[in-house]
Amino acid sequence: MPQFLSTSDPGFEAAFAHLLSQKREDSPDVDAAVAAIIAEVRARGDAALVDLTARFDRVTLSPDRLRFSEAEIEGLCAQVPDAERAALELAAGRIRAYHARQMPRDEMWADEIGATLGWRWTPVTAAGLYVPGGLASYPSSVLMNAIPAKVAGVRRLAVTVPTPDGVANPLVLLACRIAGVDEVFRLGGAQAIAALAYGTESVRPVDKVTGPGNAYVAAAKRRVFGKVGIDMIAGPSEILVIADRDNDPDFVALDLLSQAEHDESAQAILVTDDPAFGQAVARAVERHLETLPRAAIAGTSWRDFGAVIVVRSMDEAAALADRIAAEHLELLVADPEALAARISHAGAIFLGPWTPEAIGDYIGGPNHVLPTARTARFSSGLSVMDFLKRTTLSRMTPEALRALGPSAEILARAERLEAHGLSVRVRLDRLNG
Amino acid sequence: MPQFLSTSDPGFEAAFAHLLSQKREDSPDVDAAVAAIIAEVRARGDAALVDLTARFDRVTLSPDRLRFSEAEIEGLCAQVPDAERAALELAAGRIRAYHARQMPRDEMWADEIGATLGWRWTPVTAAGLYVPGGLASYPSSVLMNAIPAKVAGVRRLAVTVPTPDGVANPLVLLACRIAGVDEVFRLGGAQAIAALAYGTESVRPVDKVTGPGNAYVAAAKRRVFGKVGIDMIAGPSEILVIADRDNDPDFVALDLLSQAEHDESAQAILVTDDPAFGQAVARAVERHLETLPRAAIAGTSWRDFGAVIVVRSMDEAAALADRIAAEHLELLVADPEALAARISHAGAIFLGPWTPEAIGDYIGGPNHVLPTARTARFSSGLSVMDFLKRTTLSRMTPEALRALGPSAEILARAERLEAHGLSVRVRLDRLNG
Known part of the structure; x- marks a missing residue:
């Protein structure tokens, strides 16, 4: 069985901090x-x-x-x-x-002031x-x-x-x-x-x-x-499911297992506001583990890194989701869009009961290469942007240079970069002479 | 004096390859x-x-x-x-x-098929x-x-x-x-x-x-x-100026020196289709080095890593620019926009004679944190994107799941990820039952 935590438990903060900081991956020094x-x-x-x-x-x-x-x-x-x-x-x-x-x-x-500014995107060649x-x-x-x-x-x-x-x-x-x-x-x-x-x-x-x-x-x-x-260096896969009681425990159990079966280091977490629903999901997981072909992998992941967290409100669930910053986040609640709007950090969000993460893995359309290990706090999944780069463009007219040049010169001198200042000054003198 | 190269010289390819591969930075092992x-x-x-x-x-x-x-x-x-x-x-x-x-x-x-897809951007918190x-x-x-x-x-x-x-x-x-x-x-x-x-x-x-x-x-x-x-790990600064003969050698010399004065490891390169203009710029550089406060730094950079490259055509210049993939690229030619369109790799492009790079360093508007060391082939300057991350969103309807689910199941089975397939199957059975 995985860990059962409850936000109303006095030891919750320590247990949750432990869950977040658990080292799931062996990094052999190769x-x-x-x-x-x-x-x-x-x-x-x-x-x-x-x-x-x-x-x-x-x-x-x-x-x-x-x-x-x-x-x-x-x-x-x-x-x-x-x-x-x-x-x-x-x-x-x-x-x-x-x-x-x-x-x-x-x-x-x-x-x-008449300056032309902009940028353009070009692909990497190979x-x-x-x-x-x-x-x-x-x-x-x-x-x-x-x-x-x-x-x-x-x-x-x-x-x-x-x-x-x-x-x-x-x-x-x-x-x-x-x-x-x-x-x-x-x-x-x-x-x-x-x-x-x-x-x-x-x-x-x-x-x-x-x-x-x-x-x-x-x-x-x-x-x-x-x-x-x-691109990123990806770690073991993760899923966070936030579900209320109006869900089929079987759906949630299989969604959790579809991460757990990837890797013994994968992590599957359920957050729910109903302890009985949490127990029902855990029982469903155990039941599927009896027949799943990759039960050995999935079972190890679930026992070592899985968790069921009972919250007092979906506000608490949103706050925990931001601290977990999961690679995959499923929202199985009455108004998933509203809950999504209150969560900042996640690689991909799957809304409602008919969007199992497996759809996103294969065929939904969005990318399945996503930030792991809480890096969704500062990074994004793979996209066309990973194969493009931006070049900025600027063109000053004589008038624009007259407007900006003196200030550039002042800043260059303040930074003791005399040639920078002179490269502007020589042009201003030409325009004024 | 810096290196003088000419694309019509039989030794050009070797000399240019050497210029590109020169190690400019000491990386002490700290x-x-x-x-x-x-x-x-x-x-x-x-x-x-x-x-x-x-x-x-x-x-x-x-x-x-x-x-x-x-x-x-x-x-x-x-x-x-x-x-x-x-x-x-x-x-x-x-x-x-x-x-x-x-x-x-x-x-x-x-x-x-009625699936809702999209993404949203959120800032990093701190x-x-x-x-x-x-x-x-x-x-x-x-x-x-x-x-x-x-x-x-x-x-x-x-x-x-x-x-x-x-x-x-x-x-x-x-x-x-x-x-x-x-x-x-x-x-x-x-x-x-x-x-x-x-x-x-x-x-x-x-x-x-x-x-x-x-x-x-x-x-x-x-x-x-x-x-x-x-963000990126930036190396020493670089400028490439492509200029035809219809320019003031003093402008170009000071633009080259405004990179060279940053650092003894900085690199300033002029590409021109007129050898006499190249000589005139080199003479102007030497003249300014007599009075520039940071002449010791700028002179070392110019002698060790600077170059004047004479090309037979602006087509050649564009091809060299892509191989150099400079952090800063100034185009001082009759139609700079047309030349810019033929170059893919550069951190920032400065168009025309009234846009010295120093304007971009301070006050133009675009960012001055730019990719160095040829990394403009695959990376971009600093931007708001560095402080944002993207979360993908998807929501399937029952109809969308009916349309996509069977194919997701086939792919999951082909990858031997049974729980993935079952998480879709259990929902399809529910919809069909």
């Missing part, structure tokens, strides 16, 4: 190993990739087989059953439509997407990363996905094809990140690297940050 | 020292801040003097001459007006701004960091600024007041970043930390990233 792998790829290029792939993925490839050929992709895609293909295509269309609305607009205007191998090789994550990049206008999008023991996941390749990925490489681990950031004979370097991965991949992303841009 | 400082602040709070401030800034403060009082700020602000106050206020008003236009809009819509001490203690940087935060709606904005030997910069305090900063602390170095991220008895923790600093500050920001959000 930095030295990763540094060595990156150095090897930079020094030896394809040869290093071939050696490292043989060592870690037990596949021996010649350099010309690092990249999947069109025929290979075609062959793998043909293995996908029609129903799965149709589901992927429906998801891709909805994700594309949602992200197309995120495209920001360029702006240019003339202000009251991006790389890391896709894990094995059990965590999710075609849905390919769509969620690749589609925003393509909507943003990224010209070249490369995917790396390891093929342990030579096994490729047809659904991942099909997702790449549907999303418009340009190149797919049989590469995983820190060596894949190094290849994307620095390039080799076969892998052209990119400007931005995104995508989930294990501790080696995360450490490699941290190391190449600066040389290329990276 | 990480162990910074880790110890952060641990000390976390363990001992204010007492650690007092000790570390005595050691590094040679000021002994009681904990109740870590924060500037209103009366102290008042007294310091009163020392600022009227002309400087008026210039700061003009700058603040323009920066505020520019950044107010950046505020993104919330969106909600119903799609063709932000901290690091302001360096000594020579690099720039009031303009206070405005450029603090105003976007306040425009975004940050409720509590704390500034830390060291006061070496007890000396405070009145202009910095006035800039804090004009920008609406809520709290100012006499703190610098890694200890200031630790206090902002983790909090002490006197310093409440924040959610986001921005602002420039030395190697210790940069290392501390990297270490607290994840616990709080950070």
